[in-house]
Amino acid sequence: MAYLELKNIQKSFGDAHIIRGVNLEIQKGEFIVFVGPSGCGKSTLLRLIAGLEPTTSGRLMLDGKDITQLASGKRDLAMVFQSYALYPHMSVADNMSFALKLAGVPKDEIRRKVAHAAEQLNLTQYLARTPKELSGGQRQRVAIGRAIVRAPKVFLFDEPLSNLDAALRGNTRVEIHKLHVALGATSIYVTHDQVEAMTLADRVVVLKDGVIEQVGTPMELYDHPVNRFVAQFIGMPSMNMVPASAIPSFSSQTRGRLPTDGFLGVRPEGLQVHPGRPRDGAGVPGRVDLIEALGADTLIHIDVDGVPLIARQNERTPLRIGDDVGVELDPSVLHLFDREGQALAA
Ligand SMILES: Nc1ncnc2c1ncn2[C@@H]1O[C@H](COP(=O)(O)OP(=O)(O)O)[C@@H](O)[C@H]1O
Ligand SMILES: [Mg+2]
Secondary structure, X not given: OOOEEEEEEEEEEOOEEEEEEEEEEEOOOOEEEEEOOOOOOHHHHHHHHHOOOOOOEEEEEEOOEEOOOOOHHHOOEEEEOOOOOOOOOOOHHHHHHHHHHHOOOOHHHHHHHHHHHHHHOOOHHHOOOOHHHOOHHHXXXXXXXXXXXXXXXXXXXXXXXXXXXXXXXXXXXXXXXXXXXXXXXXXEEEEOOHHHHHHHOOEEEEEEOOXXXXXXOHHHHHXXXXXXXXXXXXXXXXXXXXXXXXXXXXXXXHOOOOOOOOEEEEOHHHEEEEEOOOOOXXXXXXXXXXXXXXXXXXXXXXXXXXXXXXXXXXXXXXXXXXXXXXXXXXHHHXXXXXXXOEEEOO
């Protein structure tokens, strides 16, 4: 049986139907990431699980118990927010031990747990400091430490990295990942950032407008998106999406499987760009719109008959804006969608 189960969870605020029937089973020890555009209901869903907000309907089961009506404090969950919500006048040690003190845990046990969590989070030397004497990344680690000492059944993270600058975000993401590997704790992590989702998750839940679009491992979502939304949300830059009628010689490579009103999806690494106008039918003619040289990767933006495409190659390019090119696609990595955007079996 699943460790945490969401059964047809719905949430309305007045007339606004925000969470529209979510079913999900989470296994013990899994790192689950909820990802989706801003406003799709990720935080709301997390707050329903945390018990910070009552559900409108549906049931929540945790470790065999129905927790739908249980008060937040009794659910055995710990939440880490984007704003660290630390007590500014308390030391790191006091911030981390606060919940245990409230719960009446013996002093030496608190000391032991805080020391252990501080060690895991590289905070040992900062235990006597107050939050304002710490960097953003250290503060976020204190917030995580405060959750760890409680040894909750499930960790809930709501965009914990979005207040950090890019470099720190990368480092802290790696730390959270390592921590998860070390603790093996069940975690639900909310983010709008698909890179965080792809790198952290055992399984990713893609949400849109309060509905789950797809659940799968990062590579399942990348290789087999069930619809256009998931196909274009996962992956950077986004999958190229070409209407079937826009570039006939591309569509003809699907051996008649692409409906005339459908869409052909191809990831940037599935396009090859050759300098000069194509000869002998090797690709379709296009023109370079923009080059983005990232060092290890080069993104080549191309216009093919008014259709914008992005190709990614892991070599540098002598091409320049305005150059004529031939664009070829790798027929083994095509994605086909019907006019509603549903994926067709490849
Ligand atoms: N307490 C509330 N009252 C009314 N509307 C709310 C409330 N909380 C969230 N919403 C609405 O629910 C939608 C989803 O919000 P949220 O879950 O915060 O999205 P996300 O975290 O995915 O960006 C938004 O349209 C938001 O305005
Ligand atoms: Mg949110």
